[in-house]
Amino acid sequence: MNTITAVLDYHDRTKHRPHRYAESLGYMDWATQPNPYRRYEGAPLIPLTHTEITPPYHLLFQNDSLPSAPLCLESLSQLLRYSLGLAAIKSHGGSEWALRCNASSGNLQPTECYIISPATLGISEHPTLSHYAPREHALELLHTYETPIPKDGFTIALSSILWREAWKYGERCYRYCQLDAGHAYGAIKMACTMLGWKCEIQSIDTKEIAHAFGLDQYERFHSEERESPDLLIRIGNASSLPSLPLLPYPANLLSPSHHDWPILSVIDEATQGIYPLAEPLSTPRSIPSPSKNAGEVILKRRSAQMMDGTGITLEEFRTLLDSSLFCIEASDVHFILFIHRVEALEKGLYAFVRKRDDLESLKLAMDQTFLWEDCKNGLYCLQKGDYRGAAQMISCNQEIAKEGAFSFSMLCDFSSSLERNGAIGYKNLYHQCGMIGQILYLEATSLNLSATGIGCFLDDEFHALLGLRDRRFQSLYHFTIGRAIVDTRITTLPPY
Numbered sequence: 001m002n003t004i005t006a007v008l009d010y011h012d013r014t015k016h017r018p019h020r021y022a023e024s025l026g027y028m029d030w031a032t033q034p035n036p037y038r039r040y041e042g043a044p045l046i047p048l049t050h051t052e053i054t055p056p057y058h059l060l061f062q063n064d065s066l067p068s069a070p071l072c073l074e075s076l077s078q079l080l081r082y083s084l085g086l087a088a089i090k091s092h093g094g095s096e097w098a099l100r101c102n103a104s105s106g107n108l109q110p111t112e113c114y115i116i117s118p119a120t121l122g123i124s125e126h127p128t129l130s131h132y133a134p135r136e137h138a139l140e141l142l143h144t145y146e147t148p149i150p151k152d153g154f155t156i157a158l159s160s161i162l163w164r165e166a167w168k169y170g171e172r173c174y175r176y177c178q179l180d181a182g183h184a185y186g187a188i189k190m191a192c193t194m195l196g197w198k199c200e201i202q203s204i205d206t207k208e209i210a211h212a213f214g215l216d217q218y219e220r221f222h223s224e225e226r227e228s229p230d231l232l233i234r235i236g237n238a239s240s241l242p243s244l245p246l247l248p249y250p251a252n253l254l255s256p257s258h259h260d261w262p263i264l265s266v267i268d269e270a271t272q273g274i275y276p277l278a279e280p281l282s283t284p285r286s287i288p289s290p291s292k293n294a295g296e297v298i299l300k301r302r303s304a305q306m307m308d309g310t311g312i313t314l315e316e317f318r319t320l321l322d323s324s325l326f327c328i329e330a331s332d333v334h335f336i337l338f339i340h341r342v343e344a345l346e347k348g349l350y351a352f353v354r355k356r357d358d359l360e361s362l363k364l365a366m367d368q369t370f371l372w373e374d375c376k377n378g379l380y381c382l383q384k385g386d387y388r389g390a391a392q393m394i395s396c397n398q399e400i401a402k403e404g405a406f407s408f409s410m411l412c413d414f415s416s417s418l419e420r421n422g423a424i425g426y427k428n429l430y431h432q433c434g435m436i437g438q439i440l441y442l443e444a445t446s447l448n449l450s451a452t453g454i455g456c457f458l459d460d461e462f463h464a465l466l467g468l469r470d471r472r473f474q475s476l477y478h479f480t481i482g483r484a485i486v487d488t489r490i491t492t493l494p495p496y
């Protein structure tokens with residue numbers, strides 16, 4: 001099958017419909033619940049350090065305002081601690097679970113992180129390949145290279161263990177894994193900015209990523225628990241990837257048995273290839289006002305499980321929209337918003353056109369009776385009215401979409417992205433949505449608000465509401481922002 005056909009088939013087949021959700025087990029098989037922590041048996045462990053000192057959050061949004069930290073054990077520790085590390089341990093009714101800095105669908109945490117770094121003080125006199133172990137906040141040393149690599153940068157690879165999400169979500173899980181990878185990238189980008197480091201996704205064949213990081217050494221992984229390469233991040237001026245021999249460390253077994261979802265290998269295989277780089281967004285944005293320290297915002301970020309139905313100010317709303325423009329790599333994503341309670345804005349359906357050039361194609365694609373009333377800086381009112389019921393219904397009946405101050409869809413330039421980039425464009429669009437999601441979570445937290453990513457939504461019901469007639473634009477992620485009602489029965493403990 002042609003890879004684009006495979007993507008279109010998968011996308012259509014995993015849409016949630018009002019009377020038929022995408023295929024999944026339909027119940028929680030607790031006996032096969034995957035371990036959220038990958039470990040490599042026998043690999044030496046290098047403990048990382050902890051620091052509480054982080055810069056003011058608003059400075060992360062000002063270009064080049066933070067000095068560049070040297071690469072050493074402490075700076076690498078800070079990068080990982082504030083991107084993929086544990087943020088809190090929650091406890092209720094005798095059970096305990098860990099939450100991380102990066103949001104993840106159902107907290108199933110499919111994303112794994114590998115690092116190739118040059119000789120680094122406190123880690124090794126030689127370049128190394130390591131795997132991040134978040135529970136221990138440590139590096140598992142997988143390989144030491146003999147040949148030196150330049151010291152002015154390093155490389156991170158992110159991969160997904162699809163099984164971790166398939167366990168709960170079945171066929172739709174490939175989408176969630178990619179959104180989660182985007183969240184992880186967004187988290188890494190923010191932590192790099194804290195350290196004055198520039199990070200960029202690389203355009204490279206995903207099979208090359210798998211090869212350089214040992215993910216295609218299949219004999220080390222259980223066949224149902226292999227890792228699929230997501231993306232490669234270059235921090236500073238990292239050079240080309242060194243070659244890797246067969247590693248002696250087998251991956252731990254995550255579940256005693258598995259359920260097979262054959263469509264997942266089809267979509268995973270179809271979306272390998274040269275990772276595309278979207279043309280960076282150049283929409284002007286404002287800088288948020290001073291609030292808290294970056295570390296405090298990152299560790300406090302939590303998904304709201306209930307919203308209190310109160311409103312927010314126009315300034316807060318604008319700051320939130322603007323913060324999404326920090327994700328210049330995410331230029332194929334627009335927002336369609338259900339505005340319920342934003343001071344000085346009438347309730348209704350709105351569009352935030354993140355890439356201003358797309359305005360005409362959006363207008364053309366949607367219901368021709370929409371108003372497109374210009375509310376300035378990329379925001380347009382499409383229709384006035386109370387959309388609380390519609391927002392809840394479309395978000396699989398979740399009240400958070402109705403009780404937030406607003407909820408919205410990330411509407412992606414779908415078919416032209418696939419035409420331009422091939423099937424891997426599908427993966428990239430989810431990464432774009434995920435990175436925006438992570439930044440919005442943080443921005444909401446800095447404003448003392450809360451957010452929740454919404455992966456469960458009725459795809460075509462939403463498309464029909466917009467009057468979309470073809471696949472030019474597709475909604476790939478939903479989101480809600482407001483004020484959370486905190487469940488006081490759940491206690492929070494420090495993670496380390």
Ligand SMILES: Cc1cc2nc3c(=O)[nH]c(=O)nc-3n(C[C@H](O)[C@H](O)[C@H](O)COP(=O)(O)O)c2cc1C
Pocket residue numbers: 099100102103104105106107176179180183301302303304305398452453454455456
């Ligand atoms: C891609 C994605 C989809 C999500 N979908 C939903 C959802 O549909 N409903 C919901 O209540 N929470 C959803 N969440 C929130 C997660 O359940 C939450 O991130 C996870 O439990 C970890 O909690 P934390 O965000 O507080 O760290 C989603 C999160 C992500 C990243």
